[in-house]
Amino acid sequence: DAGITQSPRHKVTETGTPVTLRCHQTENHRYMYWYRQDPGHGLRLIHYSYGVKDTDKGEVSDGYSVSRSKTEDFLLTLESATSSQTSVYFCAISDRGFYGYTFGSGTRLTVV
Amino acid sequence: GNSVTQMEGPVTLSEEAFLTINCTYTATGYPSLFWYVQYPGEGLQLLLKATKADDKGSNKGFEATYRKETTSFHLEKGSVQVSDSAVYFCALSMTTDSWGKLQFGAGTQVVVTP
Numbered sequence: 312d313a314g315i316t317q318s319p320r321h322k323v324t325e326t327g328t329p330v331t332l333r334c335h336q337t338e339n340h341r342y343m344y345w346y347r348q349d350p351g352h353g354l355r356l357i358h359y360s361y362g363v364k365d366t367d368k369g370e371v372s373d374g375y376s377v378s379r380s381k382t383e384d385f386l387l388t389l390e391s392a393t394s395s396q397t398s399v400y401f402c403a404i405s406d407r408g409f410y411g412y413t414f415g416s417g418t419r420l421t422v423v
Numbered sequence: 424g425n426s427v428t429q430m431e432g433p434v435t436l437s438e439e440a441f442l443t444i445n446c447t448y449t450a451t452g453y454p455s456l457f458w459y460v461q462y463p464g465e466g467l468q469l470l471l472k473a474t475k476a477d478d479k480g481s482n483k484g485f486e487a488t489y490r491k492e493t494t495s496f497h498l499e500k501g502s503v504q505v506s507d508s509a510v511y512f513c514a515l516s517m518t519t520d521s522w523g524k525l526q527f528g529a530g531t532q533v534v535v536t537p
Contacts, residue, residue, distance in 0.1 A: 342522060342523055344524070344525075346527075351529055352529060353427075353512055353527035353528050353529040353530050354467070354512070354525075354527040355527075356524055356525070359522060359524060361521075361522050367522070369524070401466055401467070403467075403525075405523050407523070411457055411469045411472055412467075412469070412523075412525065413469075414459075414466035414467045414468070415466050416465060416466045417465075417466050
């Protein structure tokens with residue numbers, strides 16, 4: 312979507328390797344979120360950020376860490392990838408919290 | 424905790440048919456309610472929203488009314504097109520949550536045939 316980009320779009324990695332996904336925004340929005348999408352579960356919140364260096368855990372944060380050193384970038388790291396982390400990962404941004412999000416196009420991650 | 428329940432799909436319809444996707448929620452307090460749509464290979468897009476009871480959200484011919492008494496936010500469209508084929512997600516966010524975290528339903532796939 313315009314103003315928010317995710318990279319890479321697709322990645323295949325091996326079990327046990329670290330992986331970093333990047334979310335970049337040009338909207339100067341305060342809030343950023345990482346979700347994973349899995350069949351039958353909808354989207355589940357992994358981590359979120361409400362400002363530079365201000366981050367917190369969502370409902371499925373185990374095995375993931377995040378960093379936000381600049382307003383525009385929010386990085387998601389899988390510390391040691393497992394097959395259960397095979398998923399589609401979406402980043403979202405918001406300027407007013409509960410008024411709704413703008414989503415990125417997603418990263419399809421396969422852990423083999 | 425808060426939760427959103429949607430009807431399971433896929434829902435298969437013919438073009439120009441009437442579409443309803445049921446969504447109910449459980450929340451302690453007063454949520455804002457949303458419908459998002461995901462077209463194949465894309466991210467989610469906000470379709471419509473309602474922030475208080477009896478509000479009606481509408482966009483692109485879709486409508487949903489926030490019903491506090493039945494804790495529901497059903498999505499409707501009077502005449503669907505093939506281009507409406509997508510996955511639809513119902514979601515809520517608590518207005519007391521200043522970080523605006525969204526809780527999503529599992530999604531309902533809609534397939535519209537010519």
